[in-house]
Amino acid sequence: MIYLTRRERFNAAHRLYRPEWDDEKNLEVFGKCSNPNWHGHNYNLFVTVKGEVNPELGFVVNLKTLGEIIRAEVTEKLDHKNLNTEVDFLSGIIMSTENLAIRIWDQLEPHIKQLGCELHCIKVIETENNFVEFYGH
Amino acid sequence: MIYLTRRERFNAAHRLYRPEWDDEKNLEVFGKCSNPNWHGHNYNLFVTVKGEVNPELGFVVNLKTLGEIIRAEVTEKLDHKNLNTEVDFLSGIIMSTENLAIRIWDQLEPHIKQLGCELHCIKVIETENNFVEFYGH
Amino acid sequence: MIYLTRRERFNAAHRLYRPEWDDEKNLEVFGKCSNPNWHGHNYNLFVTVKGEVNPELGFVVNLKTLGEIIRAEVTEKLDHKNLNTEVDFLSGIIMSTENLAIRIWDQLEPHIKQLGCELHCIKVIETENNFVEFYGH
């Protein structure tokens, strides 16, 4: 068993808030991250898959294919977007890095399985000072 | 003459567009950066000042003071904000990295002068792949 | 279960030595790291906590609170300090990165528990070429 990680990036806007709370309450709980006019980040996404090395090909999975799937299923849908309002697979959640990582897992997992390996970890780096890792449900 | 650089950071939303153009025309010219629903970045700001080394104190300017001024005059006004709609000193411009760097120069320059040194360069890094440097008018 | 990591930094002096050995013996065992006149580092501390996502708030723990606790309990006590002589919770140990990580764990763990989540890992990066990770006793 070996672990292979691919990085992809996306730049997006978001805010943290509960729609049933007013701005004051959201500000109290989520601080400046709740700004109703949005803010944004350069997100770094690290997708780690695990599997056996294919003895004929020398790799777990073709990196080019893996990158294409991550871009097609995830980062092209997030890049230069508003994460709260424009992404179908992110609807109905508080737009935290935690929930973002979990939804990216759900979005990617069936596609990784079809490659003959297993999704191991979704790591989302929001800033140089904080990131989230999700290893599955 | 010696050059001292201080980094400060801010995370913000923006879009590139001309208000007199419709979305289609903006999309044609500015691409995905014109998304009407905003996107965002982790911006890195490098402020370089130049001056003689103060012989009594060993530095051009007190770094703590320099950092406080940059935060008070610039990054606290930009952090977790919408650069297009919420920042007084950024009004009336296309919100490009170039214009952002120029307006940060204009905002900081009088304050740097009062420290007894000279503003040399404003460098704004928008992503790991592009940045702008402005050395004054 | 999801993992959230917060980085904080501190710059400090230290040396590796056993007080009951003379300088020659310390030099033989610890090399230049035993310099009696000290040396120092820019330390990067990564604190990883794990827990369930709070369904109402969307996060494991409020990042702002987590950062405040790490700074109050750890990095403000270490920053611009001599790790061998000035930090109460570091007394009585050889000032290696390993022991530093373990003592930071002991210092932080009760406070993390009170946040309703679990401390998972203390990672201390001493230089770009070496770091230590501790996952608990």
Place this chain on the structure above:
Amino acid sequence: MIYLTRRERFNAAHRLYRPEWDDEKNLEVFGKCSNPNWHGHNYNLFVTVKGEVNPELGFVVNLKTLGEIIRAEVTEKLDHKNLNTEVDFLSGIIMSTENLAIRIWDQLEPHIKQLGCELHCIKVIETENNFVEFYGH
């Protein structure tokens, strides 16, 4: 139990291909990585060992010794070399990052054991966008 990681680097040439396939077939499967005239990378190698902290010395293993072993057994044999043709312990494999990590594990493991600790992970970073981790057979 604590984990200590040491980074060493090497710059090398390689290509991905199966010798029994012609260039066309190799190109189809491995893409531009199969270029018969070679390409290359700045590789970053992170070696993680685990063990108990030696109570007399404060560390799992002497970092200087660990670095010397990694350089003598691995990186000095790989640096400024052609990984496909010049390295004895890399013969007979497709020169993927996966196989490289596994062979580095096999090369290092007996030497780490002699230090009184255990090899935990070999991480090989090929580019800023992909890396491999191997935790043993």
Place this chain on the structure above:
Amino acid sequence: MIYLTRRERFNAAHRLYRPEWDDEKNLEVFGKCSNPNWHGHNYNLFVTVKGEVNPELGFVVNLKTLGEIIRAEVTEKLDHKNLNTEVDFLSGIIMSTENLAIRIWDQLEPHIKQLGCELHCIKVIETENNFVEFYGH
């Protein structure tokens, strides 16, 4: 006048040598960089252009166009290639980072001019420890 920089990357093989010298003489002068079996690097290329901010568009030059030109004229011709043998615009030189930067300048400069701005600097980073900057003939 403002300065805009775009990064592009390429991974390539090369060696330093003079064809009229034998391997021994090349080794004596160029060290391990002269390995006849090649070695390689992850190169980072930073292209800086300067110009006035276009008042209608807010930028010196469209970053997307700039990136496309750099990739079409330079990095796609270098990526996963052998710099000594496979690149037309690199023929007849010792394949040092200095000569590489100069030839990239010559290759890009006419195309930058057609964009209505000026090429200012070609920076080529070969490793984390060395890079070259060329500002023109």
Place this chain on the structure above:
Amino acid sequence: MIYLTRRERFNAAHRLYRPEWDDEKNLEVFGKCSNPNWHGHNYNLFVTVKGEVNPELGFVVNLKTLGEIIRAEVTEKLDHKNLNTEVDFLSGIIMSTENLAIRIWDQLEPHIKQLGCELHCIKVIETENNFVEFYGH
């Protein structure tokens, strides 16, 4: 004319203070950087030289030689040392990054000249948030 930069690193202890002032006065002026028990940093030193490309050899100066000179004349004298008390060429100054850069310039410049090129810039990075550049007297 082309510019070549070499990075070397050193980890050291220091403090900012004037010996004729008491600790209270030093604290008032220099803040926590004046801690009498020292603190320290991982310093990054970037040495930039300029010159013509040697047409026979393809480089401005042999990087290996340049690195050896920087290590012999500067970083080996600073690494794992107390900058205030242990380094002959740093005596009699306030140990600021500015003064450190100037003294490194003075220390290196005659040796660079003997290589047939010119010292262009000494850049000293003290933390990820501040650095100093000196281009000569």
